[in-house]
Amino acid sequence: MSTRWNPSWKIVKTTIDKEEVDVCYDSSSKLYVCPLCSPECKRGELPTYSSYFFNLEDMKRHMQAHKYELWKKKMTRANETKVEESEDEEIENE
Numbered sequence: 001m002s003t004r005w006n007p008s009w010k011i012v013k014t015t016i017d018k019e020e021v022d023v024c025y026d027s028s029s030k031l032y033v034c035p036l037c038s039p040e041c042k043r044g045e046l047p048t049y050s051s052y053f054f055n056l057e058d059m060k061r062h063m064q065a066h067k068y069e070l071w072k073k074k075m076t077r078a079n080e081t082k083v084e085e086s087e088d089e090e091i092e093n094e
């Protein structure tokens with residue numbers, strides 16, 4: 001048994017980009033925890049590392065930002081296959 005902070009997790013359903021997602025909320029510290037950084041919170045465990053948020057809106061923004069981490073995967077794949085050049089740079093100039 002741990003004598004550390006003892007979280008009491010609740011699973012909170014929210015919608016991010018029209019997708020329903022479960023996020024973890026600790027009612028003892030009143031913090032939201034990113035389920036992508038620490039999926040163990042859904043099993044009621046205390047994450048060793050995670051991102052904590054005081055409100056759900058910040059949490060959503062953080063989870064949306066996870067999508068932009070896709071570039072990391074792209075970097076890895078670039079070593080194996082050829083990279084599409086400047087196709088995804090759709091910056092609109094007015």
Ligand SMILES: [Zn+2]
Binds near residue numbers: 051063066
């Ligand atoms: Zn996260």
